[in-house]
């Protein structure tokens with residue numbers, strides 16, 4: 044790092060000591076949880092400075108998660124667009140098939156260090172639940188996952204996975220019986236068992252210190268990308284593209300490049316059935332600031348400030364909020380946020396499968412779909428790096444149903 048870039052870097056000192064990224068973030072939780080958050084924050088700060096913790100984390104990232112993941116040149120996709128070079132950061136190659144395991148391992152190691160033997164989590168689609176159950180199995184910790192009964196019905200395979208890994212899946216029957224209600228149950232559990240229990244959150248959301256901590260565990264994605272670009276003599280990338288649900292894969296990928304102003308960073312949200320349809324998850328594009336699950340950020344809400352249900356074909360992007368750091372980067376215009384529809388994402392799944400022999404997760408396919416708009420704006424010697432956050436095996440049923448519908452539609456013509 045040059046002296047100038049170090050000074051730049053120190054300017055970006057986020058969040059502040061109260062957990063704010065500008066006016067976003069903070070700790071909006073019941074009084075009873077404040078001591079637990081303070082305990083977590085100080086334990087994390089000590090661990091983060093302890094080289095033994097870092098080397099332990101790196102050890103499991105290598106040996107268990109399978110890092111570093113590849114930075115693959117997408118040759119046929121590049122030829123398809125005939126503009127900038129497209130490189131894929133292959134988080135789909137992580138153990139369990141997505142980036143979520145990076146954070147799950149980090150938090151479970153921290154729990155162990157804090158001598159908390161009981162791990163709780165909430166999950167919607169089950170991907171975060173599976174990542175946490177996997178890490179808990181590896182370290183022999185008790186694992187309880189709250190999941191809406193409606194979601195359990197829709198995501199049977201992930202429920203079976205968690206059970207096989209030894210986790211207890213607790214059905215939540217209240218409210219809409221989905222993620223929001225499971226989150227409330229998990230918080231209730233945490234309040235009652237604060238002494239023994241560590242609450243693992245799956246994205247850069249929730250009260251401080253979670254957005255900071257999860258970001259830091261995921262920055263391995265961006266750090267590796269930076270090193271791999273150097274090793275391949277590709278230098279500084281021109282454009283980074285990633286999907287944004289809560290925002291953890293995107294921020295982990297962007298973070299090491301934030302001070303390099305010439306790098307364009309693009310986060311792709313899910314607009315579901317379309318921005319005007321009312322059935323979307325495009326939080327930054329359509330939302331307004333508000334408080335949800337302990338943090339202040341952009342939120343999808345109605346005229347009365349009630350949180351709206353999000354919709355996306357991709358379960359991992361189906362969340363009405365977004366991490367506070369993204370809200371800040373959005374206001375600062377340091378990162379750009381755009382959206383693509385369910386349809387566009389499904390087309391991108393097919394394109395990558397056919398061109399590169401890689402079946403992407405529906406979440407990652409949202410980033411891929413934006414290439415349709417982005418690539419014509421690029422020129423040949425530029426470098427675009429796309430974070431392929433996960434593999435698509437889990438989405439095969441949705442993808443197959445879509446292809447089936449399409450081919451029946453084609454028959455009628």
Ligand SMILES: *Cc1c(COP(=O)(O)O)cnc(C)c1O
Pocket residue numbers: 141142143170245246247286287288289290291292293359360404406407432433434
């Ligand atoms: C959960 C998930 C996402 C969205 O979560 P972020 O916190 O925004 O990264 C994206 N891709 C995959 C494969 C996921 O499983």
